[in-house]
Amino acid sequence: MMNLIKNPSKLKTPLVSKPMTQEEIDDISTKLLEGLAKFGGIGLSANQIGLDVRACVINVKEPLVLINPVVTEVSKETVAYVEQCLSLDKTLKKPVKTVRHKSFTVECDNLGTVIFSPDSTEWKDSNEFFSDEGLLETVCAQHEIDHLNGILITDKVRRYTATVTAPKKYGRNERVMVKLPDGKTEFMKYKKAEPLLAIGCEIL
Secondary structure, three states: OOOOOOOHHHHOOOOOOOOOOHHHHHHHHHHHHHHHHHHOOOEEEHHHHOOOOOEEEEEOOOEEEEEOOEEEEEOOOEEEEEEOEOOEHHHHHOOEEEEEEOOEEEEEOOOEEEEEOOOOOOOOOHHHHHHOHHHHHHHHHHHHHHHHOOOOOOOOOOEOOOOOOOOOOOOOOOEEEEEOOOOOEEEEEHHHHHHHHOOOOEEO
16 A cells, blocks of 8 residues: 655655666566555655655656656756645645745766757747756656655745845846735836835735
């Protein structure tokens, strides 16, 4: 009987890479895909279903099983994203805002080098931003590899926090992402966003 681990303290131990035979890789791949089908979502790590192996599955464009993934390169550019986690019920009701690398590279035992990156480099609004499957896949892969490293989206290291060291000056036509009163985010020109700041909206 496969169960989903929902106790955060049981997901805090980093998993180490272990050599696996092809038979073991096939077996863990089947279990991860079965787990994803059972519990839903777009990604699942082995430790979420009680397996002590460094492996995860991402299913955005197509199912990708990563065996012993190691991040070898990350972009300097980051994005603020909104994430949920199957193991953290409260995030299913109230998603957590995170910071993620825009692109990154992973080395896996089974797939070799895998580069995750967005389908687009610029988005005209938040709808386009959150509809970018390449970006979603990139965020999901970072989320699952974090699980293998014992890191959760609720950990301070991942959470997006607005720290203002000096007020940034924006051009009137510069595109900014604004958090609206209902918690949604939207891209708009600064001149359109300016009046919203007075009613408690914030630029992300």
